Amino acid sequence: MSQNLTATAAAAPTRVDPVTGAVIQGALENIAIEMGHKLMRMSYSSIIRESEDFGTALTDATGRQMCECKMSTPLQSGPIPGYVRGILKQMETRGETLRPGDVIMHNDPYGGASHGPDVGFAVPVFLGEELIGFSVTTAHHLDIGASTPGSTGIVDAVDAYAEGLQFKAIKVVDAGRRNEAVWSILRDNIRASALVVGDMEAQVQTAQIGAERFLALVNQYSLKTVMDAFEDLLDYSERLMRDAIAALPDGEYAARTFIDGFLDDADAARKDLPIAVTLKVAGDSITVDLTGTAPQIPDRPINMPLVGTVDISIWLTLRSILLDSVTYGSIPQNEGLIRPITIVAPRGTLANPIFPAPVIARFCPGNALADTVMKALSQAVPQQVSAGIGNLRVVAFSGMEEGKQWVHMEILEGSYGGRYGSDGMDAVDTLFANTRNNPIEDIESHLPIRVDRYELRNDATAAGRNRGGIGTVREFTFLADGAFSVEGDGHKYRPWGYDGGEDGHTASLKLLHKAGGETDLVSKVPYHKIKAGDHLVSRGPSGGGYGNPRERDPASVLFDVLEGLVSSEAAEKDYGVAISAGQVDAARTAQLRSA
Template identity: 65%
Template sequence: MQGRKAKIDPVTAQVIGGALENVAIEMGHKLARMSYSSIIRESEDFGAALLDAQGRQLCESVDSTPLQLGPIPGYMRGIFRVMEERGETFAPGDVVMHNSPYHGASHGPDVGFCVPVFRGEELIGFSFTTAHHLDIGSLHPGSTGIVDAVDAYAEGLQFKAVKVYDAGKKNEAVWQILRDNIRAPGMVVGDMEAQIAACRAGAERFVEIVEEFGLEGVNAASEELMDYSERMLRSRIAELPDGVYRAEGFIDGFVDSPNENEKDLKIAVTLSVEGSDIHVDFEGTAPQVDLPINMPFEGTVDVAVYLTIRSILLDSALTEYVPQNDGLTRPVRITAPKGTLTNPIFPAPTIARFCPGNIVADTVMRALSEVAPRNVSAGVGNLKVVAYSGLVGEDYWVYMDITEGSYGGRYGKDGMDAVDTLFANTRNNPVEDIESHYPLRVDRYELRDDVASGPGRWRGGLGSIRQISFLEEGRFALEGDGHRFAPWGIFGGEEGIAGDLLLNPGTDGEQHLPSKIPDRRMRAGETVRTVSPCGGGYGDPLQRDPARVLDDVLDGFVSEENARKQYGVVLSDGGVDAAATASLRERMAGERA
């Protein structure tokens, strides 16, 4: 709403805000229940939101993942920009498809669908969904592990604000292009149609709310809630000491590359606090590479920053509920030099931006640790994303598997074990679902144990192990990180444990592979084992409660040897030997000093 803001009482604003949020939640439920693929149906790798006529986010589905929800306003800005360049406008009955990483999208497989919401002839807002699609016609089967794409064109089909429905009429040519160029068209096109149906349901509910409260009332409530969210974040920023805070993180890159510029890649963060404003600058970050671990500045990097700052400063366990909307972005300014990993120049490939983006978030958190020590965790264990695929006659099957990572220790709490971290927040896929739909068998799915993960007063979380065997000939490709750089410890805590990837473990053909693997053919009976990192420790391990060390030993997470070596805890007869522990800890502390 432009010009003077209409007044509205806070109770009515909250009622309207709650109604809008319930619409977004309903959109998410409908999308998940109508989808064909496990990545949407089970892992919930999707986003659903309502926006106002200016493209500002009003609400979101709480069941979605931040990396799908966060970019939606950027998708909308990209659509505005492209349509303005073409001289196009929105009309009732339109459905717009968009996935350009250089126009706000997170990466090509995360396809957005937008339905403009009209009340009569007046455009009043937008209903929007995004979702990850399991094939997008790229260089290799699947839409992850395309880690050898040379440019954006090798990453799959690109759609820049394409009307798949134009004033209510279906654009059959576009749908035919999709079916002709996607390896699993029944599943992928079915998921896209589910997105459109969810968007249309959201648009109908949006109009119902406007009919009940009036457009002026809905706009006033939206302005009030955005202002409120902005005030809440600014109040927390203002509590931080003004100053400049820096941190560095590193991406494995391509460790088997002969080019030194493609491995051990730095993410540099300078975070400046001034009053109630934060400026996050990525000056010093490594230059972009000709491989797809570059990250779209708008769609990935900005989302990682916004999510980290909001999560740390407005932790829902410590503060009242704060609505997620465009107001939360106003106090934060983000800059990154062009031509770097965090602001690449088209057509640099970006499809494998997920794991590097997690490191961006992790490094921003590390920079904030100096001024918000009780709100951060130690270093986070990154995820792995594996694309499994194969042919049955002329038809492809495609499956995407996410191996959970782990969080570092936190003030007063151990790190969370085997969870999707930071801006991922997807769910794992049940073993039963995998084995009932694909020629794969899950041989192992368990926590890592006895690895002394991130020793600290509060230990790092345990990573997971997932081992999958091919029952028929097929292929796999993988995007991951965290094999060369273990999650960092903090405030005296120690580093966590790096990840691993094994091909055919326990056989004569066992191989340890790097964290990024392009498409690779597999024979029936061959096996892939993913091992995710364990988070870093928080605080001095010698201050850890001996009873908690004993619990970890009894659970099989830590051996008695590591209990003594890492924590200075001596166990005897199934319990803690308090005198021996005190003596050992005193000696270890003296040696460290």
């Protein structure tokens, strides 16, 4: 942490001494981290066990986040305060009360949850008869009882009811007693229920462990000391964010990007959809205005819940750029970070839909929103952003084997744009995702799918002083009849280049038929049957370039050529670097660049 920030923190009055506060902060974070490890170890499905698409956190009794598991997905841990507030509101509406031993299940996307497949389980923590907080786990589940198999690629859902089962603050354990009727409903209405219900039970156990650890911490230090330390941590995180915002020049910074929408749809209102962001910086606070974003699509599920998706997209981007961990180190991840940020999102738009507009495929537009926030912020802090990101896509594979339904979810990674002083990262999940890739061995060991290719694309690199990250080629072969569905974006609009950098490269999907022929697919594919021997080929997007390509170090261009990522012809055309016999031709390069 820089000296000025340390001085600022030291000068501020605190409720507990700094040493005790630091110890309590570490204890809270370790509880969330332990919860994350326990959940991964107990889970059945690869989306949690391998990809880490889950969240764990503690909140106070009102839902203010105290800590989160930093190795989990921001789009899972970040929305947890919204889950808790949605639970509290729903229970108040029904006149229900919380009791020791309760476990609450919640996945209402209009009540704080990110979308229906991200199911939260909350354990209220009591000290005697006093509610003092919540221990919460969230996770993405392979199926949630939607109209077609899987919990991704439900891109033709016409309303929220078509997206699967909805749980609004349901007690799955009531004062220590399991509500077996609810568990029966889950097993009877969810495909691959052994996996999904097993994951849910792992979440319950994990949340109970977190509650026990939190209560032990309170008993060790006293409730007052722990909560006073928490208030100090909130104030500290808020000061860090306000100092970072205050360092920005006051003013307005606007950006506009587009998402594919449904490119094969005859209705023009469902495709080529704008996302608009205006950042209004005033002193040590910032307003993020989304006026100008496309109207909601009432019968297609790419709308984004304001609470749980839009807010997390914005907060994460601002936090990551303004409080970069390289400069600031580890800072407390709590609600204090969002206090200086105000979001304006007109109702009835993609960024603030009205129930029952469907939202299950909200991920890709949410990631595009984060990218647009970064593009706007590039005008104020050009050396702290990347060029445009290559968005992700998610595919759900499914089929029947020996009379049982199987479902698998695969995240097709994207890439980052080039950055100041560094190339874009290749083949990674971007912005608010950060899930891990699923090992090929895991896929092939228990699914009728073979992975024939998993490699970086050739000649799909956006030129720049710092080149854009490179997308992947993935090829899946189906060993049995089945089906797949896809939610994605980035097949039409190229990731933006910055300061003379080249725009990135779009993604593509192609189905190769065993019987012959091939079919080009758009970025959103509803449930699509396939035959054994068919191949699905994905080419991931490449991020935008950063800076003038003619300023790139020729040695770096040579390295990319030798690695097979850039052709000699592209090196000469895009970078002005001549390669001959595996070496840089310095004279020819000087001639090209001077021209």
